[in-house]
Amino acid sequence: MIDLKRRILNLTINDSIYSKKYETQIKMNSKNIEIINFLGSGLKNKYINKVDSILKLRKVIKDFDLVHINFLAPSYFFYNHFFKHSKLIVSFWGSDLYRYPKTSKKSKFLQKKIIKNADIITVVNKKMIPVFHEIFGFENKPIYETRFGLPIDFDQIDKIKKNEINDFKKKHNIPDKDYIITLGYSSDPRKNHEYMINEIIELSKKRSNIFVFIPLTYGDETHREKIKKLCDNSFKKYDINYKILENYMTNEEIAKFRKANDIMINIQDTDAMSASMQESLYAGNIVINGSWLPYTELLENGAYYETIDKLEKGTLSEKIQYIINNFDELKGKTKVNKKIIYERSSWEINIKSWIEVYNKLLEE
Known part of the structure; x- marks a missing residue:
């Protein structure tokens, strides 16, 4: 075992809840490892921010035993010189494997240069391993399955009472007999909001007792405004009750939202394993996933969710109608x-695998 305090520099693309909870969990579960987060968000902005980030990293990297890149943004290539001298x-x-290298040869080239210097690769599910090898090669590099816990603590969902769900519905003017349907979980064009909205309109022609949430609290601002305008024009025309969620929500608010929701729709183009989708499953929502998403691990473990195979007219609306007609079952x-x-x-459970991976590399 490691008998000295070892310092790990965690490069993260933004100051996410994952990074914060990850740092906290490492502190709670390992006396020998210290995590320091280094934000890489400046890499997405002006050139001066890239230079500033590079200069800062050059000053601090020598003080760390290991560098950990969480989410391989191609822009980390600007740091690549330093990685050659570090573990x-x-x-x-997810999208750093499924989208970046497949949509841009430049992104793939930059990512591959960084991977060449890596001692260990990790992925969030085993299905990603053959995809990694197919795209990048590197069959001889050690690769492990590790993942984060979900952003929200499960006990926050568990402790939500019936009266709190009722209060949530009153706050949003949701009739008791309405079925609450959530479309996606962020403002991303790849979530297929336009298709979902059109299918809700089709559903509304047969059933009026629905209330629709569209979470757009983070993501692409241009897409957010586009979807807001589309809902304003379409949902109001067909007298569909809905609410767009734009403001930051606390974990308590998210827990109430998950427990109050009935049907969650997740038919984005690609994904590794959506946290919002998993929270919805845990909270007891009936989830509709795209069958093309790599969630077979859940099915193999006995999980239940519904699927659709194609984004064709009538496919989603008919699936929702089927769920409502057979809701209790x-x-x-x-x-x-x-x-x-x-x-x-x-x-x-998950933090243990991260500590094991760190120990493997730090003990070499």
Whole structure:
């Protein structure tokens, strides 16, 4: 075992809840490892910020035993010179593997240069391993499955009472008999909001007792304004009750939102394993996922969710209609999901694998 305090520099693209909770969990579970977060968000902005970030990193990197890149943004290539002289872990989250290298040859080239210097690669699910090898090669590099816990603590969802759900509905003027449907979880064009909105309109022609949430609290601002305008024009025309969520929500607010929701729709183009989708499963929502998303691990472990195979007219609206018509029966099926999601995505379980990976590299 490591008997001295070892310092790890965690390069993260933004000051996310994952990075904060990750740092906290390492402190709680390992006396020998210290995590320091170094934000890379400046790399996405003006050139002067890139220079500033590089100069800062050059000053501090020598004081660390290991560098850990969480989410391999191609822009980290500007740091690559420093990685050659450090022990390096590269962790793929999802879109950094599924989107960047497939949509841009330049991104793939820059990512591959960084990976060449990595001692260890990690991915959030085993399905990503053959994808990594297919895109980048590097079959001889050690690669491990590690993942973060979910942003929200499970006990925050568990402690939500029935009266708090009722208060949530009153706050948003949701009739008791309405089915609450959530479309996606962020302002991202790849979430296929336009298709979902059109399908809700089709559904409304057959059923009026629905209330729609569209979470756009983070993501692309241009897309957010586009979807707001589309809803304003379309949903109001068909007298569909809805609310767009734009403001930051506390974990308590998110927990109430998850527990109050009935149906969560997640039909984005690509994903590794959406945290919002998993929170919805844990909270007892009936989730509709795109069958093309790599969630077979959940099914293999016995999880229940519905799927659609194509983004064709009528496919999603008919699936929602089927769920509402058989709601009590299908709601009963969701009971298995709570234990499955906890065992897969709790911090208490997942942090152990991260510490094991760190120890492997630090003991060499």
